[in-house]
Amino acid sequence: MSNAPRAQQIKRDWGDDDTNCHILHVDMDSFYAQVEIAENPQYRGKPLIVGHDAPRSVVTAATYDLKVRGIYAGMPVQQAKRIAPHAIISASPRSTYLKYSEKVMRILCEITPQVEQISIDEAFLDISGARRRLGNSLQIAALIRSRIREEVGLPASIGIAENKSVAKIASAHAKPDGILLIPQAQTQTFLRLLPVGAIWGVGRQTQASLAKYGIETVAQLADLPIQRLVKLVGKAHAYSLHALANGIDKRRVGAGEPEKSISTENTFATDIKDATELHRMVVEYSYDCARRLRAGGWLAWNVSIKVRAADFTTVTRGKTLRRPTDLGAEIAQVAQSLLDAYGIPVGGVRLLGVKVDSLQSREDGIVSFLDESDSRSKAERVMDQVSAKFGADAVKPASLLKE
Incomplete structure (x- = not known):
């Protein structure tokens, strides 16, 4: 957007x-x-x-x-x-x-x-x-x-x-x-016809800083001596903005920075106190993170939750796994245990989130244990295939099906 x-x-x-x-x-x-x-x-x-x-x-x-x-x-x-x-x-x-x-x-x-x-x-x-x-x-x-x-x-x-x-x-x-x-x-x-805020990287704060010095258009930004721009916004930012203002952008499609974390969170219209409903959301968010991990070819070593109480107090709790995962069931199990250990704030939960980070490429290999079955992995990959064909709501964990 x-x-x-x-x-x-x-x-x-x-x-x-x-x-x-x-x-x-x-x-x-x-x-x-x-x-x-x-x-x-x-x-x-x-x-x-x-x-x-x-x-x-x-x-x-x-x-x-x-x-x-x-x-x-x-x-x-x-x-x-x-x-x-x-x-x-x-x-x-x-x-x-x-x-x-x-x-x-x-x-x-x-x-x-x-x-x-x-x-x-x-x-x-x-x-x-x-x-x-x-x-x-x-x-x-x-x-x-x-x-x-x-x-x-x-x-x-x-x-x-x-x-x-x-x-x-x-x-x-x-x-x-x-x-x-x-x-x-x-x-x-x-x-050169555009306001300076049209340039990628010029947010409200940078735009306000530039406006103090009379720089309000892309033309003015492009014509500004680079050393003066360095003094205004710092060296790294200055060279990037100067290049973009002059129509120079060498970034290739798909050549962005490697993803460092994947998260799903939501702020609720009313505070939630019901533990069952919160656990349902933990499962939904965990499976969403897992689907995105698999789509990107990533495995995660860490799982964390974010909880914001009704009084805006915000806490995070995390855990490092014994092996990296891309499975919703495993992420949900850890996230639920973290939520159980923290508990539900007295006034209820205003925001809840699940995040996975410390990512590694799946191509780097995955630790396996002799007593483990790969049935979960196969099941979730079948879910990916069904969702890709029929939509995200076509298949979901049983715990997310409302009675």
Whole structure:
């Protein structure tokens, strides 16, 4: 989901010269809201806020008509209701959004194996190897959007450029439901029209720091002497920002930093005191972490839980395993024991999370014990196959089936 500032004066057509422009950034439009509409067709055409109608809930997403009224992700739902009291408020289980995400990513992987998923609703593609088979960049982007619309029922916007940074900015300016190609020769002209916050790595704090010195546009950032920028933001950050502001980004698709941890957590609309319900959630989160471990080819040596009480006191508890694992059953067993040892806070649990870290590649080998069966491993891998074909809710541990 692209949250970077957009420049209203940016034109929607920069030509069709896609020479060396083989990087695509696919960003689903108002993903959570569109999933809610797909699940509840009666919401179509109506203002919709994704979230829970509870005192502490925040907005996960909103339809475009509400965004233009100032409602944004992270805003308290109660504040959003004051802005748009007529809006529908709805939220599905996390597994529903994962199901749609998996369908989208499966389509992208059929276009090219060079896919880098960076969130539940966006990914980079390097289509240099697919052009001979599927056409030029614009044709491939159109094919992707068409397939996602027809097979998943959701809209997507796509940015096309010579590198990842520019492609991501382009997709933000392609919204809603469009394609924007930035030809290589037009890259700097395009970038120099943008506010500095559009650059990857310029968050609110950096943007505020730069604004103090009158740097508010990408053009000003690009023209700033590097040594002066070093004094403002530090050496490492300065060189990265200066390169991106000048349209230079050498990162390859899929060449990000190795994953250091995998976690699943949730803040509840109301504090939970019921031990059975908390244990159900521990199992769900553990199996989600395990599925992602297997998908990435990782094994985890450590399992930890995160518990935030009603008074905002937050604790973590962890344990190192006797051997690394990628199995939900093993992760859940450890996580449950950690929760049992800690106990349930008097006022209940506001947030609960499960994390696995100290990761190693599965290709490095795994310790096995003579008295162990591999039936669990086989069962969970069969679950992966079923979920990939029929969705995340198609199969789950028996303990997650409600009576």
